[in-house]
Structure formats: C-alpha cells, structure tokens
Amino acid sequence: MNPDICRERENATFNTETLTNMLDGSAEKTRRRREIESLVINDPDFQHDDPNFMSRSERYDAAVKKSSQMIMKLRDYGISDPEEIYFYKRTARRTFHEAFGLHYTMFLPTLYSQCTPEQQKKWLPLAENFKALGTYAQTELGHGTHIRKLETTATYDPSTQEFVLNCPTVSSIKWWPGGLGKTSNHAIVLAQLYTLGKCHGLHAFIVPIRCMKTHQPLPGVTVGDIGPKFGFEEVDNGYLKLENVRIPRENMLMKYAQVEPDGSYLKPPSDKLTYGTMVFIRAMIVGESARALSKSCTIAIRYSAVRHQSELRPGEPEPQILDYQAQQYKLFPLLAAAYAFTFVGQYMSDTYHRITGHINQGDFSQLPELHALAAGLKAFTTWTANAGIEVCRMACGGHGYLCCSGLPDIYVTFTPTCTYEGENTVMMLQTARFLVKCYRQAREGQQLSGTVSYLNEQQRLQPQPVSSRPTVVNINDLASLVEAYKLRAAKLVEVAAKSLQGELQRSISQEDAWNNSSIELVRASDAHCHYVVVELFAAKLSEISDTAVHSVLNTLALLYALHGITLNSGDFLQLSQITQRIKALLVEIRPNAVALVDSFDYNDEMLNSVLGRYDGNVYESMFEWAKRSPLNRTEVRSFIIFNIIQKK
Numbered sequence: 001m002n003p004d005i006c007r008e009r010e011n012a013t014f015n016t017e018t019l020t021n022m023l024d025g026s027a028e029k030t031r032r033r034r035e036i037e038s039l040v041i042n043d044p045d046f047q048h049d050d051p052n053f054m055s056r057s058e059r060y061d062a063a064v065k066k067s068s069q070m071i072m073k074l075r076d077y078g079i080s081d082p083e084e085i086y087f088y089k090r091t092a093r094r095t096f097h098e099a100f101g102l103h104y105t106m107f108l109p110t111l112y113s114q115c116t117p118e119q120q121k122k123w124l125p126l127a128e129n130f131k132a133l134g135t136y137a138q139t140e141l142g143h144g145t146h147i148r149k150l151e152t153t154a155t156y157d158p159s160t161q162e163f164v165l166n167c168p169t170v171s172s173i174k175w176w177p178g179g180l181g182k183t184s185n186h187a188i189v190l191a192q193l194y195t196l197g198k199c200h201g202l203h204a205f206i207v208p209i210r211c212m213k214t215h216q217p218l219p220g221v222t223v224g225d226i227g228p229k230f231g232f233e234e235v236d237n238g239y240l241k242l243e244n245v246r247i248p249r250e251n252m253l254m255k256y257a258q259v260e261p262d263g264s265y266l267k268p269p270s271d272k273l274t275y276g277t278m279v280f281i282r283a284m285i286v287g288e289s290a291r292a293l294s295k296s297c298t299i300a301i302r303y304s305a306v307r308h309q310s311e312l313r314p315g316e317p318e319p320q321i322l323d324y325q326a327q328q329y330k331l332f333p334l335l336a337a338a339y340a341f342t343f344v345g346q347y348m349s350d351t352y353h354r355i356t357g358h359i360n361q362g363d364f365s366q367l368p369e370l371h372a373l374a375a376g377l378k379a380f381t382t383w384t385a386n387a388g389i390e391v392c393r394m395a396c397g398g399h400g401y402l403c404c405s406g407l408p409d410i411y412v413t414f415t416p417t418c419t420y421e422g423e424n425t426v427m428m429l430q431t432a433r434f435l436v437k438c439y440r441q442a443r444e445g446q447q448l449s450g451t452v453s454y455l456n457e458q459q460r461l462q463p464q465p466v467s468s469r470p471t472v473v474n475i476n477d478l479a480s481l482v483e484a485y486k487l488r489a490a491k492l493v494e495v496a497a498k499s500l501q502g503e504l505q506r507s508i509s510q511e512d513a514w515n516n517s518s519i520e521l522v523r524a525s526d527a528h529c530h531y532v533v534v535e536l537f538a539a540k541l542s543e544i545s546d547t548a549v550h551s552v553l554n555t556l557a558l559l560y561a562l563h564g565i566t567l568n569s570g571d572f573l574q575l576s577q578i579t580q581r582i583k584a585l586l587v588e589i590r591p592n593a594v595a596l597v598d599s600f601d602y603n604d605e606m607l608n609s610v611l612g613r614y615d616g617n618v619y620e621s622m623f624e625w626a627k628r629s630p631l632n633r634t635e636v637r638s639f640i641i642f643n644i645i646q647k648k
C-alpha cells in the first residue's frame, strides 16, 4: 500500500464506513451491495482485457457476450431486485454502456408504462425473457428535439385492422437509437398516427424489425449501425427505414390513447403521456451525473495524494500535488458537487416514483412540475458533471490522458448525456416555461407548492422588486446561503418574466418574445436548479446524526454553495471575504479528501483506473497496463518500412 495514501486515511476525522452506509441507506444495504459486486469481481467470465485494446467490432461482440452472460448469471443467482440488478450490471460494465442497455432503460420501461394489461400479458414475457430484444426509436435524421415534427407515419388500415408504417423521406429515417443497428429485433417506434384521414400526433408502436429466429431484417425494414462515434463504442446506435411495414392494431401502445377496430380514435387524458419514458430517463440521469463525477473525483483525488511534483519550499522534498491550493480549488468543489448530486439523484428518483404513482391513479396534476424538474436537473447536473470530469482528467496531468486512467472513458461515455434524452438548452427552456407560468400564477395570488413555492414569498415581499433587495449573506451559515440562492432564483425568474413582458409590449409575437428572452430564460432555470441543489444538500445534512460525518459534509456543503456564488458573482453581491472563506474551507477539507472519496466505495474493478487504485500503486500498474497493449505484442512491427527508409 502506498505510504502516502495510508497516511491520508489515518488523518481522516470521520469513519468512512459510516458515510458509505449513509450513502447506501444502511449498513445492511452496503453489505448486500458489496456482496453483489463481489459476484462480478470474483467471476472469471468477467475478467477480460481492457476494451481500449480492442477494435470496435471486438468491443461490440464482447459487450453482447457480457450482456448475455449477465442475464444468465442474474437468473442463476436469483437476483431480481432492480437496484441489485443495477449494482451487478454497473460493476460488470465498469465505465462502459452495455449492448442491451436500451432494452433495459427504455424498451422495457415503455412497455411497463404504456401498454394495456392485455398488451403486457403478450409482450412482457417476450421482453423479460429477451426473446423480444428492443430499443426506443424516436429520433430521426431530421429531428431529435422537435418531436412534434417527426415524419415517420403509422396509418391505420381498417380493412385489415393494421397500421402501415413508413419513413417517407430521408430525413425521416430513424437515427441514433441504441442497440438498433445489430442487436434489437423489435423497436418502440414513435410515429405520427393517421386514422380515418386525420393525424392525431405522436404515438408509440411496437414494431418487429428482425426475424426472431434468423435475426435477419424483416420485409420493408432497412436497418444498420450508424458508424463510429466519439464514444459509446460498445453500442450499435443504428438507423431504421420502414417501407410499408404492416403491424397489427394491437401493436399500438394503447394504455392512454386507443384506435378502435373501425379506426375511431380515443384520445388520452394528456397528450404528453407518450413522452413519459423520456421523463423517467431524465430523472435517472441525475443519479448518473453523481456517479460519473464521484468516480472522477475518486480517481483524481487519490492520484493527487500519491503524485509528488515540483517544489513548494526550496530544498524540501516534492510535495503531494494535493497540497497545492490550486489543485484543491480544482477538485474539492467538484467533490462537493458529487455529494450534492448524490443526494439530488436520490431525491429525483423518489420524486419521480411518487408522482408517477399518482399518475397511475389518474392524478396528472403534478406531471408539469415533474417534467420541469427532471428536465432542469438533468441539464444542470450533466453540464456540471461533464465539465467536472474534464477538470479531473487535467488535474492528473499527462497520465490523466491515458486510457488506463479511466478518465477518458468516463468522459466519452458521459458527455452525450448533455445531448440525449433532451438537449440541455432545450431542457432548460422547458423548465423556464414552467417557472414563468408559476411566476404569473404567484402574481395573481395563486398558492404554489413544491420547489417553486419561493415564488409566492417573493410576491409577499413586494413592492420592492427582488432585484433591488441586497443579498446579505452569512457566509458561515448554510441556511443563509440557501436563502441567497432562493433570492437569486426569484430575482432571475422575475428578470426573465419581465424580459418576456417587455418583448411582448414591443408588440411582437409570443414566440419571438420567447426567443428574444432565451438567455434570461436559461439563466432563470439554471438559478432555480442551483437553488434546488443547495437546498436539498442542506436538507440532507439535517438527517445526519453522526457528528463527525455531519461536520465534514457541512464543510462540503458550505464550499459548494460559496463556490457557486463565486462562479455567478454577478447574480450575488460579490462578497470579498467569500474567497478567503473558501480558502479556509479548502484547508479544512484537505485531511479528509481521500476518506471522502473512499466513502463512495468504488472497487478497483468498477473504477477501472490505474491512477485511482485503492492501494495507490499507480506507476507499477501503469507500466504493467502499457506492456499489455497490442502494439507491444511484437517487439518490431513495421521493420519493412524501416528497411525501405534505410535503403533510400
């Protein structure tokens, strides 16, 4: 064990196991999670070479094999709890996505949430036993964001009681769905529904695309892989062109909307229920932001504890780079964000399941807030985590740029979260749409609830416009900082609403006024989400009984909130002493930095990083890893070229 990293652990002021248990929910949950992870770690079937030593085709084949092995093994172990399945798969896939990922994350959830009981009876056994292997095909070459303009059509033919599916143009070819290219034999296809000559907008259909016996594409189906990407090399994101493909009427997901045998259309309680799977994934992505950022912090902070470089004081030994204030200022606010997002991810998941429970009982009243919250927090946390992973990589110097550091793989796997499941700017504008509506309701005296109730407070404090009120912040008191973030959010929502109002008074259209206020609208959503994160972090602290853990997390929460103020100082009165306070907090956090990342409890296999190894023996393992590179399998490779050059 590296002596530096041993010393770091000896210096901690709290018990990492206590914090790990808190993050898991209990000591028993920690035990069970580790037990499940050890099933993977100790399984020779999952000991394979680094995918970075493989070609794209080899990586895809290995991913399919791993997905298949996981299915068999989970069955053999009798593991069926969704959270335990997630622990098992997360350990097995390490930093990469799995070939059957979309089947689990979107195809199955869509069947669960949008099939009638009769349809579930038919499709769930097929899908849960992987006979029907599916994906979620919504995006087309011409449209990803603007789904109301998707062009694929499903036209009902009452004479045969079938839908006829077509991609009428090049731009209507389905493009991007994960697992579509080579893996899936079915797809949930989002298409414009036409019946009795009328278009009823986007609806979801189960479309067989490959033969379940031969896996060959079915008649009328052109399908394939879209080619190499920035990352996601294990995933066969694909294209799908449908030409007069006929499916039975029963293949339209009819829990909310129906087409009768004669072609008559029965509309849903809300036309946004078709969008439900997207809200689910957005909500879950918030937790993924926390995991990607906490892994990156674990790697960068452990490495910073064992890396010695440069000279702090002449003549003294090279210090640990973690002792540089600049290094701390890079990493510790990200560590704080990783904890903040861990708590927000738990809150978002709980809120999603609570509200969808009400929706399943027919109460749709909280759907707009769920959509706005999931959209905003997905954008806010992925943008922060995405940038943070890069900071962690660069904080590791040259070795961070090696694949064996784990950081490039974490980055290229995580970065599309800012785009897929709703491009982040578009998501922030969706949240702004909800905030402006709530602001107007508050001004009319309506009582708001949930995360926007602060907009009522702002009205009671009239007539002073929020923007004129001084932001007096007690920089040592988290409650005071929460208030500052609340005031900032209220102020920026008011600024955005007034910008819209001003544009409208210039008698331009609502749409143009909206577009001309987009900067203020996105800033208002960002401020709202930032307030929600700080508020939730503070609320979580009130649940912690262990004084040592409470103290270290309180320090992180203060750092997160104060650092956020310095990043947005234009919105707060730049309090000069904040920088000094931040420096003092960095010093406070320094002895606990390694223990704080240890508490995330990532085992080396899942971290997949020679820099972030628990034992800190980075150089030895880097050298061993490099020697395994395929290029090193022969001592001399292109001697023919050398000979040609030498002959010249």
Ligand SMILES: CCCCCCCCCCCCCCCC(=O)SCCNC(=O)CCNC(=O)[C@H](O)C(C)(C)COP(=O)(O)OP(=O)(O)OC[C@H]1O[C@@H](n2cnc3c(N)ncnc32)[C@H](O)[C@@H]1OP(=O)(O)O
Residues within 6 Å of the ligand: 101, 104, 105, 136, 138, 139, 144, 145, 146, 147, 148, 178, 272, 275, 276, 278, 279, 281, 284, 285, 288, 367, 368, 371, 420, 421, 422, 423, 426, 430, 433, 434, 437
């Ligand atoms: C097992 C688990 C593991 C988890 C582990 C996680 C890891 C996960 C790995 C996954 C691996 C890759 C997975 C990528 C998979 C894709 O990327 S799938 C494709 C994703 N595509 C998108 O997200 C498209 C984004 N675009 C949209 O959602 C819509 O076009 C927009 C932007 C919301 C606009 O929709 P629109 O119909 O034009 O609506 P708009 O006119 O803006 O608003 C109309 C009203 O509808 C409301 N509305 C809009 N959308 C919604 C909605 N969804 N709900 C409710 N209301 C809504 C608006 O709020 C508005 O309400 P009001 O203000 O009128 O009251």
Ligand SMILES: Cc1cc2nc3c(=O)[nH]c(=O)nc-3n(C[C@H](O)[C@H](O)[C@H](O)COP(=O)(O)OP(=O)(O)OC[C@H]3O[C@@H](n4cnc5c(N)ncnc54)[C@H](O)[C@@H]3O)c2cc1C
Residues within 6 Å of the ligand: 102, 136, 137, 138, 139, 142, 143, 144, 145, 146, 175, 176, 177, 178, 232, 237, 416, 419, 420, 421, 422, 423, 424, 425, 426, 429
């Ligand atoms: C790795 C990966 C996996 C994916 N998996 C799937 C999948 O499984 N299934 C599936 O259906 N799709 C999938 N997608 C597609 C993904 O959902 C879309 O790429 C995403 O919704 C963004 O849409 P777009 O590509 O059309 O971007 P665009 O909307 O064209 O974005 C381009 C720019 O236009 C801006 N813009 C667009 N509209 C507005 C607006 N109204 N106001 C202001 N700015 C705007 C955006 O902010 C952005 O800056 C995947 C994508 C990736 C990268």
